Amino acid sequence: MKRILIVAGGLLVLAAVLVASLRAGGAKQGTRVYAEAVAQRDLQQVVKATGEIDPRVKVNISAHVIAKIEKLFVNEGDWIEKGKPFLMLEQNVFVADRDQWAAQLRSAEAAVRRQEVAVADAALKLQRAERLFAGGSFTTEQLENAQLSERSARLQLEEAEDLVSQDRANLLRAQTDLGKTIIYAPISGQVIALTAKEGEVVVSGTMNNPASVIGTIADMSEVLAEVDVDETEIVQVKMGQRGVLKVDALPKRVYHGKVTEVGSSGYNRPSQPDVTFFKVKLLLDDSDRQLRSGMSVRAEIATQAARGTLVVPIQAVVERPPQPAAGTPRGGADAAATDAAATDAATDVKVVFAVAGGKARQRQVETGISDETRVQVLRGLAPGDQVVTGPYRSLRDLKDGDPVQVVPPGQADAAAGSGGASSSSSTSSTPSDNGGGRGDG
Amino acid sequence: MSAMTDTGAGRLLGVLAAPGETFRSLAGRPTWVAPLLVLVLSATAVGWMVTARLDLAPVIRHRLEASGSQVSAEQAERSIEMAKKLAPYLALFQGLVAAPALYLVVALLLWIGCRLVGSEMSYRASLATTLHGLLPLAVGALLAIPVLWNHGAMTPEEARSGSFLISSLAAVAPAGAGPVARALLGSVDLFSLWAIVLLIIGCRIVARVSRAAAVGVVASLWLLGVAVKVALVAIAPG
Numbered sequence: 001m002k003r004i005l006i007v008a009g010g011l012l013v014l015a016a017v018l019v020a021s022l023r024a025g026g027a028k029q030g031t032r033v034y035a036e037a038v039a040q041r042d043l044q045q046v047v048k049a050t051g052e053i054d055p056r057v058k059v060n061i062s063a064h065v066i067a068k069i070e071k072l073f074v075n076e077g078d079w080i081e082k083g084k085p086f087l088m089l090e091q092n093v094f095v096a097d098r099d100q101w102a103a104q105l106r107s108a109e110a111a112v113r114r115q116e117v118a119v120a121d122a123a124l125k126l127q128r129a130e131r132l133f134a135g136g137s138f139t140t141e142q143l144e145n146a147q148l149s150e151r152s153a154r155l156q157l158e159e160a161e162d163l164v165s166q167d168r169a170n171l172l173r174a175q176t177d178l179g180k181t182i183i184y185a186p187i188s189g190q191v192i193a194l195t196a197k198e199g200e201v202v203v204s205g206t207m208n209n210p211a212s213v214i215g216t217i218a219d220m221s222e223v224l225a226e227v228d229v230d231e232t233e234i235v236q237v238k239m240g241q242r243g244v245l246k247v248d249a250l251p252k253r254v255y256h257g258k259v260t261e262v263g264s265s266g267y268n269r270p271s272q273p274d275v276t277f278f279k280v281k282l283l284l285d286d287s288d289r290q291l292r293s294g295m296s297v298r299a300e301i302a303t304q305a306a307r308g309t310l311v312v313p314i315q316a317v318v319e320r321p322p323q324p325a326a327g328t329p330r331g332g333a334d335a336a337a338t339d340a341a342a343t344d345a346a347t348d349v350k351v352v353f354a355v356a357g358g359k360a361r362q363r364q365v366e367t368g369i370s371d372e373t374r375v376q377v378l379r380g381l382a383p384g385d386q387v388v389t390g391p392y393r394s395l396r397d398l399k400d401g402d403p404v405q406v407v408p409p410g411q412a413d414a415a416a417g418s419g420g421a422s423s424s425s426s427t428s429s430t431p432s433d434n435g436g437g438r439g440d441g
Numbered sequence: 442m443s444a445m446t447d448t449g450a451g452r453l454l455g456v457l458a459a460p461g462e463t464f465r466s467l468a469g470r471p472t473w474v475a476p477l478l479v480l481v482l483s484a485t486a487v488g489w490m491v492t493a494r495l496d497l498a499p500v501i502r503h504r505l506e507a508s509g510s511q512v513s514a515e516q517a518e519r520s521i522e523m524a525k526k527l528a529p530y531l532a533l534f535q536g537l538v539a540a541p542a543l544y545l546v547v548a549l550l551l552w553i554g555c556r557l558v559g560s561e562m563s564y565r566a567s568l569a570t571t572l573h574g575l576l577p578l579a580v581g582a583l584l585a586i587p588v589l590w591n592h593g594a595m596t597p598e599e600a601r602s603g604s605f606l607i608s609s610l611a612a613v614a615p616a617g618a619g620p621v622a623r624a625l626l627g628s629v630d631l632f633s634l635w636a637i638v639l640l641i642i643g644c645r646i647v648a649r650v651s652r653a654a655a656v657g658v659v660a661s662l663w664l665l666g667v668a669v670k671v672a673l674v675a676i677a678p679g
Contacts, residue, residue, distance in 0.1 A: 017606065018584050
């Protein structure tokens with residue numbers, strides 16, 4: 001008898017637990033939802049992007065001659081003034097080359113002087129031959145020989161003078177090459193890269209050949225943030241828009257800048273081959289010496305802003321087929337056919353579910369700009385209206401007229417534990433409460 | 442009643458209605474397959490139903506935002522869809538693998554505890570005692586099934602605390618109570634207390650130890666379990 005009483009009592013307790021849980025589950029009291037009052041706020045639409053810091057002016061240093069590096073005057077990170085020596089190449093070969101051509105030039109100039117004497121001698125001989133020919137002492141043949149000798153001497157003089165010009169040009173080239181063995185800084189700036197070391201042989205080349213770059217000098221007084229903007233957002237980015245920049249390496253510092261270039265051709269990152277990005281450059285207003293080329297940066301570009309506008313949480317706006325206009329007769333096969341036709345014909349519209357009298361009421365809205373969490377409502381709601389903001393699963397299945405039970409965000413389990421009736425009247429309406437609650441979720 | 446407590450299936454009900462006789466029968470011939478099946482199937486069913494009602498989207502969005510990674514709305518949606526696809530498999534894993542493993546560990550700890558207080562109970566007997574002693578949890582799971590059936594969408598914290606079934610002190614927790622407090626209150630649960638009583642009876646009869654020793658061993662195990670649960674809640678992200 002005692003055991004029967006114990007078992008019966010246990011069964012009663014279990015039944016009580018079941019009944020209380022079913023009642024608190026809210027199935028009969030409507031879908032449990034979060035709600036938030038429509039508020040007026042300032043809203044700023046931003047485009048987020050990541051990238052890296054890069055100086056606006058950056059010069060790659062390359063050699064114009066092939067030689068071994070004898071002396072590097074800078075280290076990576078050093079500041080260098082324009083016109084100061086950057087590096088010196090080994091000069092022996094170039095000095096010898098210059099001296100050789102200088103000697104050859106002197107020799108050629110001596111040859112010219114020698115030939116000038118020969119020309120003068122030939123001219124004298126020609127004058128004498130002309131006098132003797134006039135006196136009948138010289139034959140025509142002898143006169144012609146004198147004339148040919150004088151002409152030949154002049155041609156040899158011209159040839160010697162050409163050789164002098166040639167040697168002078170070679171000397172100039174050798175001197176120029178010698179001058180190229182010392183490379184000077186073309187701009188004032190920071191040495192942000194130094195790829196060669198003393199003793200290594202540099203190759204001459206163009207900027208297109210990365211192997212020929214010895215180092216890079218950057219003018220860090222004008223710094224750019226080069227960021228990759230997703231293709232879905234690039235149309236919002238315009239020249240001159242302001243941006244806030246955070247450099248990962250300098251977490252306590254916030255920089256500001258404006259868009260100076262918007263890329264017009266997309267590209268893919270190797271890590272995200274299915275996403276197309278566009279390059280956007282922002283010129284920093286407040287760059288400093290802490291910034292270094294290549295630092296990772298996150299940019300938030302303000303694309304649009306609205307002051308004191310009606311906003312709702314972004315997840316509150318869902319898409320549904322438009323509702324039939326008021327006054328449309330309902331009921332019967334005709335109404336069903338009309339609804340089906342309307343659903344087929346019309347595309348989904350943006351709606352929110354407003355809470356009124358314990359029921360969800362579908363309201364079509366026109367939305368404007370949005371930030372990460374909120375969207376501007378241009379039409380369809382009034383300040384103070386309660387709109388359903390979640391949970392996602394409930395919102396997804398919600399229909400116009402469904403009974404709802406509002407639960408404060410972040411306290412869903414408490415509400416469930418204490419029973420739906422006690423929590424149905426508590427509705428979070430302050431913006432701060434809602435923001436915090438959603439974050440918890 | 443003795444005829445009922447001699448069969449594996451009969452012991453399932455016997456341990457709830459007449460625990461003394463059932464544990465005496467288990468001491469002579471330990472069986473464990475039937476209670477293991479009941480516990481695993483009930484835990485899997487409840488886990489599956491909870492997963493089906495779980496609202497994962499806000500949690501994943503919050504974690505993506507908190508991580509600071511730059512993801513588009515489409516990428517976030519893909520992550521949510523992926524999580525939704527994986528969640529049922531996770532529920533199956535928890536029910537079919539993690540739960541049985543936990544029962545084996547509890548049985549091992551009970552066996553160690555009883556051996557420490559002088560018992561010569563075998564591990565097989567400890568496993569049988571543990572699984573039969575934990576059967577009230579299956580009763581709780583069976584009650585949770587109709588509750589979940591009628592339940593709408595569920596938040597992760599609601600699923601974590603198990604407060605959809607009003608059987609613990611979590612049901613009377615103040616509105617501002619934090620997750621750790623809720624976990625502590627949720628540990629004082631009707632079905633857990635029932636299981637503790639059964640384990641004490643089972644331990645005393647099967648392991649042949651004094652009542653005080655049985656209470657000490659089982660209470661230590663329960664406190665250890667509560668500490669682990671609270672610690673997991675405390676370090677859980679978001």
